[in-house]
Amino acid sequence: MSLTELLIGLAALVLAPFVGGFLRGVDRRVTARMQGRIGPPVRQPFYDFLKLWAKALSLPNKASLVWAWAYLLLTMVTVFMLFAGQDLLIIFFVLAFAAACLAFGAYSVRSPYAHIGAHRELLQILSYEPILLLTVVAIFLQTGTFMVSGVLEHGQPLLLTLPLAFVAVLVALGIKLRKSPFDISASEHAHQELVRGVYTEYSGRTLALIELAHWYQLVLILAFVALFWAQPLWAGVLLALGAYFLEFVVDNVTARLRWTWMLSISWGKGVGLVLLNIVLIQFVFSSARV
Amino acid sequence: MLSGESLVAVLVLLPVATAAASLAIKDERWRWLLIILPSGVLIAASLLLLAQVLENGPLTFTPSGPWDSLILIVELVLLAYFVYVGVARRHLLVLGLGATQLVLFALFKFAWLPSGFKVQPAFHIDLLAVIMCLVISVIGSLIVMYALNYMQSHERHLKLGATRQHVFFFYLVGFLGAMNGVVFANSLLWFLLFWGLTTLCCYHLIRHDLTDEAEQSGLRALWMNLVGGLALVTGMSLAYQASGSLSLLDLTGFGTVAPVMLLPLALFCFAGFTKAAQVPFQGWLLGAMVAPTPVSALLHSSTMVKAGVYLVLRLAPGYEGTYLSAGIAVFGAFVFMITSVLAISQNVSKRVLAYSTISSLGLIICCAGINTGLAIAAAIALIIYHAVVKGVLFLAVGIMEQSIHSRDIEDMEGLVTRLPALAGMAIIGMVVMLFVPFGVLFAKWAGLQAAAAAPTVWFSLVVTFLVVGSAAGIVFWVRWIGRLMSHTAAGAGAPEAAPPEAEPRGSLSYLVVAVLLAGGVVLSVLAAPLVSYLISPAGAAMGYNPALDTAGWHLKTPFGFFTPWVLFVVIGAALLLPTLLVRVRTEDIRPVYLCGEHRASTAGGPVFTSLGDQAVPLVTGGFYWSRAFGERSLNVWVNGAGIALLAALFVGVIV
């Protein structure tokens, strides 16, 4: 890792919450507009965060707070690694650990709602993890490297040869951002049969930590989407924002559905699409395989 | 310093001698001495052997004396014994398979092989064999020591009249000798004997408790392993016909003879699959859990199933770049995926562990099939790490079972408060198994890279299986950890929670678990040196280019890169800092949300007001989604697909 990479990674750690929080604010605003409402100001997520942070501590046990911290810190590690140009496989392995920490936090409390949420969180991991890892492999087939730094140097936009994988990543993006129809573990829009799923037992400061982790995760995932058009970088950013906007639309026109449906979509269609794309690379664009 | 030959003699014969002695000694105290001393010697001998081989290169020799005749006699007796078991237990499959094997072997040996046929050298001990020997001797010995404590309380629990421990330790310790023989042997005739001996020990250990279920499981293990034995004998005859040699070195293209045709190799690998309990032979390993826990631990972590993957791995240079190689990769990856998925539906801890073992072995086999330097390194690393961690988990589950009298994951809820030390070790063990930066994940990382760069058209299928399988792995491990962790903290004014049960933390069994766990963590931190001093040279000795660059303690492949110790520091900080720094006062503890119906919780946990104002204690449970991932709905497909893949393997090889 070079010094510039280190600095970029650190800068990303500092800036990501602001970008992530801002994007969340945009999300709420745009969603409100789509529903014919005015919606909260764009800086609303920051108000929420500060308010939660300043609330009195109230916990079911110590473990849940520890796991919330671990969730945040591990997510930060992944953001740092991505922006410092590290190995994509390792980044997603650490991300899986982070996601598991959220589930651990919910499991550590003996609460029915948190447990159901944690189980569903696992199903979400089960759904998106193969898509992400397989996409990383598809990217490798195009660029010959698993390193983000190497992918960035790749001259050709990946989207041109990996269109199907990109579609699959959009599915994974929806699950990872907990958007309808995939918001089964936590009910983002206060559909309340699970209370708040994995977050039920968190409150105040712990909830703020999780919110912060989500901002980091948002940046991470969008940065990963941007890799599909890494040169020039602004095109990638536009691509990522476009994908994010698409998630708003899907979020607002769908209802949340059963986990079996989510799994069949992500394994059947998602993994299937990436696999198809890999086979295409192999046989149709075979010259492109390194 | 001892010569290599004598070290080998110690490693193979000392366990056998100890076993024989333990059969004779029934006194408890003497047994402890008898087991612990040779265990220490075994560990020391394996380390000395490592030093020798590192220094002088592979050790190749044929012991002088009438060993060949002895081996032949023992082999014939062994096969006859299998036939006898078939007759005595009225088990047609065992009888048929045993008899066929006996006849085939006798025909081959007496009618086909020229009399006085000798395979030179009888032993060939390269670095891979030494690594296996270390795994067997170190982890195996630790498990044997653990068994000392375990079997005491096991028999106390069963209220046996006369102790049967001497028989148990006879097979348990003898197993180690047989396993060492398997990994050292170069002569297939010798190999076959040791292979058969592991089958024998396994059979007897599984049926040790002599219940109906144990007998059934033992016989199932026996016939499935006899299928493998039969494949081995058939493969041997074919290999002899093709090449006129019965030396593993020749088979893998390192000897004087050109590589033989693929069919014998495929048969050998098939034998490896049966021993490694790959689909559709997973049944015997799942059934093996009826045995006392040290047996499961031994079978799963360091012996038996590892012999299967060892054989596949050992032969890898022989089938490099062939159809067989690709077939093995696809088969292994498929098993890796499907058994992980099946494990999601299991709520019996030992079954989860069994499925996860089969799945890890599938990954090792898949890596052998990918057959590049990187893949072989991943396979060897996985053998090491998996053995250590699976040892920890099985032994921990064994203690849990003896404390809570259940092997159901549901009953393990909240063990962190009931048995904190043990549950903590189990949780760390599972994390080591599952998450970066620990060794198993490093192997997965290398394996995934190798699969993505695999020189076969089927690589896309292999990669897909691998990613789906590893996602499924997260589900069942995390859920289990979650069940162990689930607990309620006592808030201010609430009654004190039930104090943790007294744990015998100083006992030998706790010590063994702790040592193994520490070993797993240390080996993970030292992944880079481990690769550069052991794994890469072992691959190189098999003829593979070292694919991992470990300069500066990084792990670097041509395509990827990470630094284990940096990741350790960072992730360790992310987990430990909050643990150490976060302070929570009891005033801040609130009861869990129960729609406002909670009452002041009792020592047993949260309570809520139910119908008729009754106070009902809260019960939580795990989901196992058995309708979606269960054996009942999937097994037909799983076994069908496994058989189809194997059939495709053989058809392709023959055509």
Place this chain on the structure above:
Amino acid sequence: MGLISKARVKSPWIVHYCCSSCNGCDIEILACLTPYYDVERFGILNIGNPKHADLLVVTGPANRRGSRVLKNLYEQMPDPKLVMAVGACAATGGVFHNCYNILGGVDQAIPVDVYVPGCAARPEAIIDGVVLALDKLSKIK
């Protein structure tokens, strides 16, 4: 006003508990969330979990059974927290006054910060009540 106070005022999350109302006031509360009134523009979210909420909105009078739950919910909310009693019933017992099972207004069970009168209370009045509550919230240090 400090940053934290401002954040508190800008982000009151409510949890709504129907004690034993006739559901008239509940409907009006839901009406506040519709695009017509859109209280989310003030950062108000109906969060449905006392552990996340800042503002407990109660409709209906306190009764003998429900007040236990009401107290439990109130205690599970982390500080700083406020309670708003919506409707005549919540304030005094309203039309249910003197029923055999009714204790009276919500303040018989838990401390109430803001009373919103009406039967049913109009959405405008409810929003007005929230603004009053926020005023009180901004004074909490």
